[in-house]
Amino acid sequence: MDGRFRLNEPQVTAKVMDGEAVIIHLGTGVYYSMDGIGCLVWEDIAAGSDADAIIDGIASRYGVDRDMARADIGRLLGELVAQELVVPSLEAPSTVPAGAGLAAPATYTAPVLNRYDDMADLLALDPPLPAAPR
Amino acid sequence: MDIAPLFDAASTSFDVAFSRRGTTVHYLVGGRPVRVRVAGPALAGEVDLPLSHLRGGTDREPEMTVDLWSEEETGVAAILGAPVEQVRPFGQFTISDDRRYLGEQRPSGAIWYDRERNRVVGSAVGLGRRALDERARPFHRMFCLWLSGHGIQFVHAGLIARQAPDGIMRGMLFVGVGGSGKTTSSISCFRAGLSYLGDDAIGLERTDSGFVGHSLYGSCLVDVDHIRRFPDLEARSLPPRNDFEQKAVVYLTPIDATRMAARVPIGAVVLPRIVDRPDTIFRPARKGQALLSMAPSSIMSLPIVDHDAMERIAGLIDSVPCYWLELGRDVDAIPGAVNALFDTLDPVNGAEER
Numbered sequence: 001m002d003g004r005f006r007l008n009e010p011q012v013t014a015k016v017m018d019g020e021a022v023i024i025h026l027g028t029g030v031y032y033s034m035d036g037i038g039c040l041v042w043e044d045i046a047a048g049s050d051a052d053a054i055i056d057g058i059a060s061r062y063g064v065d066r067d068m069a070r071a072d073i074g075r076l077l078g079e080l081v082a083q084e085l086v087v088p089s090l091e092a093p094s095t096v097p098a099g100a101g102l103a104a105p106a107t108y109t110a111p112v113l114n115r116y117d118d119m120a121d122l123l124a125l126d127p128p129l130p131a132a133p134r
Numbered sequence: 135m136d137i138a139p140l141f142d143a144a145s146t147s148f149d150v151a152f153s154r155r156g157t158t159v160h161y162l163v164g165g166r167p168v169r170v171r172v173a174g175p176a177l178a179g180e181v182d183l184p185l186s187h188l189r190g191g192t193d194r195e196p197e198m199t200v201d202l203w204s205e206e207e208t209g210v211a212a213i214l215g216a217p218v219e220q221v222r223p224f225g226q227f228t229i230s231d232d233r234r235y236l237g238e239q240r241p242s243g244a245i246w247y248d249r250e251r252n253r254v255v256g257s258a259v260g261l262g263r264r265a266l267d268e269r270a271r272p273f274h275r276m277f278c279l280w281l282s283g284h285g286i287q288f289v290h291a292g293l294i295a296r297q298a299p300d301g302i303m304r305g306m307l308f309v310g311v312g313g314s315g316k317t318t319s320s321i322s323c324f325r326a327g328l329s330y331l332g333d334d335a336i337g338l339e340r341t342d343s344g345f346v347g348h349s350l351y352g353s354c355l356v357d358v359d360h361i362r363r364f365p366d367l368e369a370r371s372l373p374p375r376n377d378f379e380q381k382a383v384v385y386l387t388p389i390d391a392t393r394m395a396a397r398v399p400i401g402a403v404v405l406p407r408i409v410d411r412p413d414t415i416f417r418p419a420r421k422g423q424a425l426l427s428m429a430p431s432s433i434m435s436l437p438i439v440d441h442d443a444m445e446r447i448a449g450l451i452d453s454v455p456c457y458w459l460e461l462g463r464d465v466d467a468i469p470g471a472v473n474a475l476f477d478t479l480d481p482v483n484g485a486e487e488r
Contacts, residue, residue, distance in 0.1 A: 020422025031430040128439045
């Protein structure tokens, strides 16, 4: 996974609170959470960092092998794209240093995207619509 | 489906029905005046039961009007978008492209909402066909959409309240996915004498002095397996009548109107969860966990997304302490734990956490 990504708005709404990213896909009714490194990655995406900067920032901050960080974070980015939570962005990457998010955990553990589909069936027939027509 | 002509046709038919057998009641929903006119005395009684604790506002110009008639009681044909046989058991929504008009069709009838005129008009085809969730929470999604336009956010939560030693009522919001124990916690506290504002649907409003929770309905929907643990409520419940209904309705205002409250400041967000232990305890919860428990079902339950919803909910969670409430096997022990938690919030104890 290379390049820069952005939140898949308006289908997706998200908020980071207390080290946890809560992400809702309004089109599918599935929602997600990430804490730890995953939350940090989410903050970096929202801040406009590209994939290389995120990987470098986290590898540097936690003193972990860059190839391992690339594998872990690349896998996470792949999941975020596959779940349509983020989409590729053509905008220029942010100059804000990656890996500096407030949600930074003390130690490195491989990021995990938690997926919850308990509302998906309920919303399958009548998913909520965006406030204004696109 | 073009909703505007259906709305207009329903409006015309309502006038005829109302001239035959009409009743008008005023309520304060989310603190805002709503006029409800119902043609058909039995239907009027059904609609009033879960709203009666909110009666008031007769001296104010209504900001929302709801007009409903009973085909059975008035002889005026219902205005339906599709034949009732083709409508899904839990109903279905139709929304105009410009989001001005909404239609909610049920096997029991249809209601049409013009958001520009703040008016709902609709009809019921047969009293016995109204689903229990319609009876417990009439006009639920229409009210919540209307309130969101006034900054009042629907939250999928229960809310109970207790008066603090300083005389101020303070509320405790129970949040979580279905089956987490919101309703069990809310009705256990009601039975123990605490004030009740709802078990599943609450209006959340940010004010200058903090967040307040508004009661929307004085009813509860209780899983049939759980209501057996509350025999006093089971005796007064309307049980499910078909395979699509799994919860019984209990109207709480007729049981004790003095324990029904319309709005309270929210003092804590509480995440119930059922655990295998004899007693019930509380302990601090992370705010991120509270957001995860509260935001998805609150935001996705309405037919049109309010893009400010996440920030409103996060604002509440950021402003009050959050706790796990681990519900043990003895439901009668729940109010004791909740009262102990209220004690920690009371200013006299000086232990309010943020």
